[in-house]
Amino acid sequence: MTPLSVIDEELDFTHRSAPGTVRFGRNTLGAISETLTNEGLVRALVICSPEQKALGRRVEELLGDACVGVHAKAVVHVPVETAATAIADAKRVSAQSLVAVGGGSAIGLAKAVALEMALPIVAVPTTFAGSEMTPVWGMTENGNKQTGRSPQVRPVAVVYDPTLTDTLPTRMAVASGINALAHAAEALWAPDRSPVTSLLALEGARAITGALQKIAHGTAEPGDRDRALYGAWLCGGCLGATTMGIHHVLCHAVGGTLNLPHAETHTVILPAVLQLQRQREPRIINVICEALNVAPDDLAATIRGLAAAADLPITLAELGMHDGDLSRVTDNVHLSPAAHKIWTAADVTQTLTVALHGD
Numbered sequence: 284m285t286p287l288s289v290i291d292e293e294l295d296f297t298h299r300s301a302p303g304t305v306r307f308g309r310n311t312l313g314a315i316s317e318t319l320t321n322e323g324l325v326r327a328l329v330i331c332s333p334e335q336k337a338l339g340r341r342v343e344e345l346l347g348d349a350c351v352g353v354h355a356k357a358v359v360h361v362p363v364e365t366a367a368t369a370i371a372d373a374k375r376v377s378a379q380s381l382v383a384v385g386g387g388s389a390i391g392l393a394k395a396v397a398l399e400m401a402l403p404i405v406a407v408p409t410t411f412a413g414s415e416m417t418p419v420w421g422m423t424e425n426g427n428k429q430t431g432r433s434p435q436v437r438p439v440a441v442v443y444d445p446t447l448t449d450t451l452p453t454r455m456a457v458a459s460g461i462n463a464l465a466h467a468a469e470a471l472w473a474p475d476r477s478p479v480t481s482l483l484a485l486e487g488a489r490a491i492t493g494a495l496q497k498i499a500h501g502t503a504e505p506g507d508r509d510r511a512l513y514g515a516w517l518c519g520g521c522l523g524a525t526t527m528g529i530h531h532v533l534c535h536a537v538g539g540t541l542n543l544p545h546a547e548t549h550t551v552i553l554p555a556v557l558q559l560q561r562q563r564e565p566r567i568i569n570v571i572c573e574a575l576n577v578a579p580d581d582l583a584a585t586i587r588g589l590a591a592a593a594d595l596p597i598t599l600a601e602l603g604m605h606d607g608d609l610s611r612v613t614d615n616v617h618l619s620p621a622a623h624k625i626w627t628a629a630d631v632t633q634t635l636t637v638a639l640h641g642d
Contacts, residue, residue: 413519428539458546473525487517554583
């Protein structure tokens with residue numbers, strides 16, 4: 284079966300190609316100043332999480348006079364209060380560009396600032412999440428995570444330096460990698476998929492899953508982290524060109540409502556979504572299974588096995604969700620018109636219940 288088998292036979296599609304520069308290779312962080320110069324960017328504010336402050340300071344040193352400071356206050360799910368603080372800081376230093384250093388929290392916060400101030404972003408990812416390749420932003424207010432799409436928040440350049448992932452703990456590496464795998468799955472069943480996005484999704488899924496198997500089981504060799512980051516780039520890129528689907532809707536509802544960790548929430552919910560998608564999109568699930576070299580009956584168990592090998596939670600209960608939270612979460616699930624065609628409220632409840640308790 285070829286990747287084109289997930290596209291309608293008449294091949295009637297529109298493909299959106301993302302602009303921007305991707306620089307990939309070990310020790311490419313050292314050329315971050317050159318990257319900004321090539322993009323014509325000045326007065327960059329570095330945005331990172333408190334945990335990545337040392338790396339943020341390193342980037343500040345590499346940028347020299349092109350940097351106007353480090354804002355090390357990014358947190359998961361981008362609370363609107365956190366975004367407001369970052370926007371105020373960017374205005375205070377008269378920033379004209381942003382350098383997001385870290386995982387999804389840092390990149391998400393930079394996107395919130397860019398959305399408000401129309402500033403270009405250069406992203407330096409340190410995990411395998413892949414959000415740096417999408418025009419998707421998200422912010423949380425009063426337990427409700429709102430998301431949207433804007434070309435303004437897609438980074439104009441991304442620097443992929445695999446050395447920055449060498450010290451990424453196994454748990455975080457696998458969790459963020461499964462998050463990227465979810466991007467590929469969603470791109471394959473997206474209503475606006477194309478042959479190009481399907482090829483990217485399948486290649487990305489193969490690369491990242493093969494690397495994660497070794498990382499999770501402690502058998503990684505030189506180059507496996509490079510391949511994982513390469514896969515994350517492709518998975519993020521294909522999602523950036525398509526519409527997010529039911530998996531991301533559920534993750535945003537659960538994570539935003541209960542303030543659960545983003546990557547781990549993806550890790551738990553993806554197997555449950557894949558189980559129900561076997562009934563809704565069997566042809567696409569078969570293609571995913573062929574790419575990953577697993578039987579359809581084993582797909583969900585394979586993802587859970589990766590999580591378990593990395594000592595990650597495999598149920599939402601382990602993350603802190605309770606039965607009493609289920610109705611509150613489902614109230615925050617807003618199905619898109621495309622998702623409504625094959626998913627019902629009962630499907631949502633069933634999938635979240637499976638994710639809550641395991642299967």
